[in-house]
Amino acid sequence: MMRRSPFLPLICIAGFVFLYAPIVSLVVFSFNESKLVTVWGGFSTKWYGALFRDPQILGAAWVSLQVAAIAATVAVILGTLAAYVLMRFGRFRSRALLTGMVTAPLVMPEVITGLSLLLLFVAMEQIFGWPAGRGMTTIIIAHTTFAMAYVAVVVQSRLTGMDQSVEEAAMDLGARPVRVFFDITLPIISPALVAGWLLAFTLSLDDLVVASFVTGPGASTLPMVIFSKVRMGVSPDINALATIIIAIVGLGVGLAMWVMVRGRNRDKAVQRTE
Amino acid sequence: MTRLLSLTLVSVALASPVAAQQTLNIYNWSDYIAEDTITKFEEATGIKVVYDVYDSNEVLEAKLLAGSSGYDLVVPTSNFLQRQVKAGIYMPLDKAKIPNLGNLDPGLMKSAAAYDAGNAHSAIYLWGTTGIGYNIDKVAERLGDAAPTDSWSLVLDPANAAKLADCGISILDSAVEVMPGVLAWLGLPPDSTDPDDIEKAMAALTAIRPYVRYFHSSQYITDLANGEVCLSIGWSGDVFIAMDRAAEAGNGVNIGYTIPSEGTLQWFDMMAIPADAPHPDAAHAFINFVLQPEIIADITNYVFYPNAVPASKEMIDPEITGDPAIYPPQEVLDKLFPATVYDARTDRLINRLWTQVRTGQ
Amino acid sequence: MPRAQAPGMSAPALWRWTAAPLARLGLSGRTLVILVPVIWLLVFFLIPFLVVAKISLSEPMIAQPPYAPLGTWDGLRLTLDLNFGNYAFLLDDPLYLNAYVFSIQTAFVSAALALLIGYPMAWYIARSPEPRRTLLLLLVILPFWTSFLLRVYAWQGFLRSNGVINNFLIATGIIDTPLVMLQTNFAVYLGIVYTYLPFMILPLYATLVKLDDSLLEASADLGARPVATFFHVTLPLSMPGVIAGFMLVFVPAIGEFVIPELLGGPNTLMIGKVLWGEFFSNRDWPVASAVAIVMLVVVVVPFMLLRNAQARAEAE
Incomplete structure (x- = not known):
């Protein structure tokens, strides 16, 4: 094994400090007595109470989570298909078109993406009667479309990096392409799928502009509700919500780790007794 | 069942x-x-x-x-x-x-x-109305008791703006909101669509531009309340919210709102x-x-x-x-004027000049 | 090595339920796999994009929607009325060119900074043993599940003149008067690097995690110093990840609006902000669309040519 220099962990720690400095600050200010998120006014948990009495924020958070989970999942499926087709299918008729279409959403400014999809949905409703009105469905479609571009880039980079000989060997042995994909390619590119899903989920959860365009009455995502409160300065109950999200995810991650470590230790114990 | x-x-x-x-x-x-x-x-x-x-x-x-x-x-x-x-x-x-x-x-x-x-x-x-929200103590400290708190001069006069620069000036990021007040201060008709008048108003803004911290239409609420800026051209209700916030936080910031005597927008x-x-x-x-x-x-x-x-x-x-x-008294009400609605060309001219004021380009 | 298994349905079942019935209709599996993403993007990207292209060629007017129709059809004759004036207008005023250049420059610097920070982090995470690896990966993404605005506000709290950083520097006697950091280009770089860092780390991680250890060991065994190994073995092997990460930061950052709006100063002239102004303040949808189309052409076309050249080189 290669010798590790202490340099790497140090940079890594510095990086995490950079990432978490604002998070620590927003967690701290969620316990602030004062309504101003920048001035410390004493310890209080009142914003947590205020949060649970605010159906608007909780409803929006729920909408956002559903949209992000669905959009990220669909985006991973479509983005992976697009990347796979581009990297493994050689030449086909719509190749150049697909290359362009899968990259372009990255560079389209949000305003234009939002507006153009809104115009499309309005026109589709007039012509086909679907989607009837706008709301969660239309936000999911919009998010899927731009998130799949990100997924495709990540998966493509993984496919470029991987050794193709294994796939070829399996094909030579007579495996169906579908089989090869699911049994060989997919496990190898799985880190890219996880990375892609996480990015897509994050993108969707944080999107404000596109969602504001393509939503309709009654379907507000969390960033929309937060942004509408910005005129007054961010109120600490949003900080409380962020703290809760971090706590829940942190707890979940911790639990999963614990289960994994325990499982591994038991395996080792079993191996030892055998 | x-x-x-x-x-x-x-x-x-x-x-x-x-x-x-x-x-x-x-x-x-x-x-x-x-x-x-x-x-x-x-x-x-x-x-x-x-x-x-x-x-x-x-x-x-x-x-x-x-x-x-x-x-x-x-x-x-x-x-x-x-x-x-x-x-x-x-x-x-x-x-x-x-x-x-x-x-x-x-x-x-x-x-x-x-x-x-x-x-x-x-x-x-x-x-x-669109008026001036200001930090009473900081403005008095820098401009003295003679500060023209009832006039656009408070911010549009470069001499005053220069003195307030260090404690922070903010302006609404909207040309059509700000310009009529500037025209009134210059003694020009506030609803003027004459390109010369518009250029004059923009020149007045360019003169105080070096002293302006930022142009934004909502950020100033929190910043006024925190004492991060000490003067904002902003909307009446928003300034009152800042006042309320500062009082709530008890941070010693006193905010005033003024409808300049030259007249301002009523919306x-x-x-x-x-x-x-x-x-x-x-x-x-x-x-x-x-x-x-x-x-x-x-x-x-x-x-x-x-x-x-x-x-x-x-x-x-x-x-x-x-x-x-x-609820302004009648004599102040009489000086309020409606927002001008510009044709597309004037709109573009104003916004282009506004970008120039903001970015120097 | 964990057992390699596809999540969810097994492959043959999936085949039986999805592809097989369609194959009977005369569509091969291959065509189907191509068609799914192509059709999705045709409907939800290309058609809307063509609508934008159409708007960019029309004349603004006060109506719903706020632009003139492109042509008229009187039953016999089709009259097209294409207005290229919006593009000419962009060339005419140096504002737009300056904004494009400044945006590309800002995005490039930010992407480079993100790479410098992100690469060592991704490398360290990818080389960590499980379960620490997964834990670190989730830790990278977790801050981004709070809320974008909260994070930006937190940064404002750090950067403002009576904020944490200035108070610290003054208390330790390093500086006397507060540094102005908010509403500067520095704050914009910081905001972009912070916001896009996971977009750099995750693709890098995905490439680095499957890097063949034996190559690195071979290099070390042959007496190469770690630095040499890095530049001659690791970096070339992780190039796809570097390119992907760089792209995911550089490309979207060009059109960024919210970060320069909240952290940048009046001199921060990003094209995203210019477009926003055209769209919302001038209500000139045609010029706004033209700005977007030009941006797309400037960024995507070189990229597509590059990709096609790559594909051709690979095919040969």
Whole structure:
């Protein structure tokens, strides 16, 4: 094994400090007595109470989570298909078109993406009667479309990096392409799928502009509700919500780790007794 | 069990056509209504309200222009409303369904008719002014007691601006909001569309540009309250919110709001019904409901913006009605002027010059 | 090595339920796999994009929607009315060119900074043993599940003149008067690097995690110093990840609006902000669309040519 220099962990720690400095600050200010998120006014948990009495924020958070989970999942499926087709299918008729279409959403400014999809949905409703009105469905479609571009880039980079000989060997042995994909390619590119899903989920959860365009009455995502409160300065109950999200995810991650470590230790114990 | 189920089915079947009738999709400014107004309306009429909020006229306008927004009632500001009426976005109000329109102050409605001929499509919700919010102590400290706190000179005179630069000046990021006041200060007609006048106004702004910390239309609320900036050209109600925030935080920041004596913009936020609204009857009912003196008084008490229903005055907190910055006396009212609506070319010229002022390019 | 297994349905079942019935219709599996993403993007990207292209060629007017129709059809004759004036207008005013250049420059610097920070982090995470690896990966993404605005506000709290950083520097005597950091280009770089860091780390991680250890060991065994191994073995092997990460930061950052709006100063002239102004303040949808189309052409076309050249080189 290669010798590790202490340099790497140090940079890594510095990086995490950079990432978490604002998070620590927003967690701290969620316990602030004062309504101003920048001035410390004493310890209080009142914003947590205020949060649970605010159906608007909780409803929006729920909408956002559903949209992000669905959009990220669909985006991973479509983005992976697009990347796979581009990297493994050689030449086909719509190749150049697909290359362009899968990259372009990255560079389209949000305003234009939002507006153009809104115009499309309005026109589709007039012509086909679907989607009837706008709301969660239309936000999911919009998010899927731009998130799949990100997924495709990540998966493509993984496919470029991987050794193709294994796939070829399996094909030579007579495996169906579908089989090869699911049994060989997919496990190898799985880190890219996880990375892609996480990015897509994050993108969707944080999107404000596109969602504001393509939503309709009654379907507000969390960033929309937060942004509408910005005129007054961010109120600490949003900080409380962020703290809760971090706590829940942190707890979940911790639990999963614990289960994994325990499982591994038991395996080792079993191996030892055998 | 089956009977219960079929009963539910019947009641759903019976309820659904009625329920479809009885919803109302409102799209209003954020934090711009009393906490219980919607509940009271739902109780009084049985109409279910879907209440969404926006943060800028521009976002509202983009949605309306794209078509079939799904909203039944929106609250654009008057100069935006005028253009939207021209674009055919709103349906004429059926005034027979809104008897409470009679509660509105005829003088203010006449001012508002400048944007919507004969008030055919809209009714005043609340109104306000564009003025100067300032940190009383810091401004006094830097400019002395002789500080011209009743004039645009407080910020537009480069000598004053230079002294305030270190404690922070902010300006609304909207040319059409700021320019008329500057024109009035220069002694030019505030509604001038003469390119020469516009250039002069922009030159005046360029002169104080080095002393301006930023141009933004909402950031200043928190910053004024925190003491991060000490002077903002901003909207009346927003400055009052900053005042309130500072008092709440007890951080020793005292904020004042001034309507400059040279005159400034008066704007109206107007209730209007999009032509493609799915539930226009419910929207009419809502306008009528809001224009009751006790309901609109609640709203003013909550958001600190004046309304246009004189009969509501006695139900409003005297601290609000007594504040000349919120309910200005007649001689100040006479100096307020409506926002100018520019044609597309002038609009572009103004915004281009504005970018030049902001970025130096 | 964990058992390699596809999540969810097994492959043959999936085949039986999805592809097989369609194959009977005369569509091969291959065509189907191509068609799914192509059709999705055709409907939800290309058609809307063509609508934008159409708007960019029309004349603004006060109407719903706020632009003139492109042509008229009187039953016999089709009259097209294409207005290229919007593009000419962009060339005419140096504002737009300056904004494009400044945006590309800002995006490039930010992407480079993100790479410098992100690469060591991704490398360290990818080389960590499980379960620490997964834990670190989730820790990278977790801050981004709070809320974008909260994070920006937190940064404002750090950067403002009576904020944490200035107070610290003054207390330790390093500086006397507060540094102005908010509303500067520095704050914009910081905001972009912070916001896009996971978009750099995750693709890098995905490439680095499957890097063949034996190559690195071979290099070390042959006496190469770690630095040499890095530049001659690791970096070339992780190039796909570097390119992907760089792209995911650089490309979207060009059109960024919210970060320069909240952290930048008046001199921060990003094209996203210019476009926003055209769209919302000038209500000139045609010029706004033209700005977007030009941006797309400037960024995507070179990229597509590059990709096609790559594909051709690989095919040969």
